[in-house]
Amino acid sequence: MLPFLDTAIIAIVALVPLLAITVGGGSAIFYLLLLACLAACCLREGGWRASVHSLRPYRGVVAALFVMLGAIVISQIAHGNVHGPSIERGARVSVAFPIFLAAMLGIDRRHLQQALWGVVLAGLTAAAIVFWLALPAFVRPDTPQHNAVTYGNLMLLFLVLAAYGTGWHLTAGRRLESGFKIAAAAVVFAAFILTQTRTGWMAIPLFVVVGLWLFAKVKHPGKMFAALGVACALLVALGSTNEALRARVAQGIQEAEACQGAGATADTSVCIRLQLWRASRQIIEEHPLFGLGNTQRFIPELEARVATGVVSPFVSQNFGEPHNDMLNMLTSYGVLGGVALILLYGAPAVVFFRRLGASHPREVRVAAAMGLALTLGFAVFGLTELMFRTMKTLGLYVILAAWLLALSDGGAAAPPRARAPR
Structure with missing residues (x-):
């Protein structure tokens, strides 16, 4: 039963980005994954106690994300009202996140990495939709599910994850696989330009820095800024062609x-x-x-x-x-709500930042770089757009954060065993 659940969890995680940017169904897929993760946590060897124990290194992150639900509840108590959707948002962050993380920590990392193909497919599908809507007149597309700003931001995030994902070898054909991921990232970037999204361009320097840290291992500040300057100049030149x-x-x-x-x-x-x-x-x-x-x-x-x-x-x-x-x-839940959002970005980002160090294995560093791109990217995107406008984008963030924390975990990745029947 447990191997089936692990496979189901991986498949659902792979589907989440695709559904979030195309046909919707965010709540259904979110709660389906939550149910699968709950079952996996209870059925693995040691039961739910072992799952809770696996979260001990992440107590700080779990506690930080629990502030979200606390801020919402305290605000509603102060005003004497109950707003169900707000409480659900808080629960998705504070309650669902540790369940996702506990379940994914028990899955073999080599298998869990395969969910990256869902991100690549989501990017390519979104790009195809943009090309269909924008060409041949190069008009700004009226994208489905999200406005063009959010759509473009998510496309940019997916292409960055695909580009960083060249550091993983998920198939026997390593060169072909890397070439495909790079080509997919290039195609998605072309579609991103067609969305004419100004917000996403603010995050590109950040993604370039993380990429240089991951692949080029450029750590000297002077070299980092020089390389960043060259990369930004090339990006500006490329963007100006539109x-x-x-x-x-x-x-x-x-x-x-x-x-x-x-x-x-x-x-x-x-x-x-x-x-x-x-x-x-x-x-x-x-x-x-x-x-x-x-x-x-x-x-x-x-x-x-x-x-x-x-x-x-x-x-x-x-x-x-x-x-x-x-x-x-801040307007909805006050100062504690603002603190909760900072922790939603910052608590996982601190863990990813530490794991991006050269002392960690390459596969761990790749996942950490993806995690930094996710957390800091959403923080930058959220400056001029409401990225968490819908439940599905909030759910997407929570699921991807748990997935990348599990993949960047330095512990053993041995597949768990089901409990023996009594």
């Missing part, structure tokens, strides 16, 4: 400059974000400790600020969130 992207960058600069004084409530892409951020700052100043209690109360707060000229009527009627993950947590 006329529509160049136009969007120039347009963004113009909109930011115009969003002042009489133009402070202009309904342009950049100015809309600035209006949402100004309103969020006011809400945080008025409700610093516990926020509003849930995400739904942000909408009436926006509507109340139309009369004072903070936001335009268009923004109050069409936008129900701050377009920033940190501001969303």
Whole structure:
């Protein structure tokens, strides 16, 4: 029974990125994986006690992620209301994460690595959709499941994981496998450019630094900055070949400059974000400790600020969130919510950072580099976009974080055995 569950867990983890970016079904696949992981934790040798014991090195991470549920519950108690979706979000982070991690720690790493093919397939599928929607006129695609910004950010993350994944050998044909992963990353990057997403480009220097640390082992600060400068110059040159992207960058600069004084409530892409951020700052100043209690109360707060000229009527009627993950947590759940988000990024990132050191085996370092790309990438993406807008992106983050923590674990990767019947 246990080998079947392990295989099922690996298959589901591989499916999660594909479903998250194409047809949806995020909640169903999330809870299916949760059920499989619960069963695996109970059936392995030693039962659930052994699973709990395997989490001892991760007590700090588990405790840090439990702050998310605590922040939400405390905020709702303070306001005397119960918002089910908010509690579910907190439970996905605080309760489901340790169950995912405990189950995956008991799976042979060589087998668990195979889930990377799901990430590669998700990237290629998303790229095919973008090419279909954008070509031949090179229009900005109206992507499914997510807006173009979130879609482009996830595509960029998937291609980075595929590129780092050349450090793993998952098949007998090593050269062919590496070539395929590099080609897949190149195809997805071309599609990413077509999404005309400005947010994703801010994270690329970070991904380049992590990649240099992983593959080139460049540690001297001078050499690192020089290599980073060259890489960024090449990326800028490549991005500038897309006329529509160049136009969007120039347009963004113009909109930011115009969003002042009489133009402070202009309904342009950049100015809309600035209006949402100004309103969020006011809400945080008025409700610093516990926020509003849930995400739904942000909408009436926006509507109340139309009369004072903070936001335009268009923004109050069409936008129900701050377009920033940190501001969303602070306005919804107060200062503890902001701390919870920092810990959601930072606690796993610290573990990944330590495991990226040269003293660890290559396979561990590859997983650690992927984990840094995931955690810090989402942190950068969340500066100008609400990456955790939906349950499926939050679930995707939690599942991938647990998967990469298990893969970067330096312990033995021997496959677990089922308990002998009594």
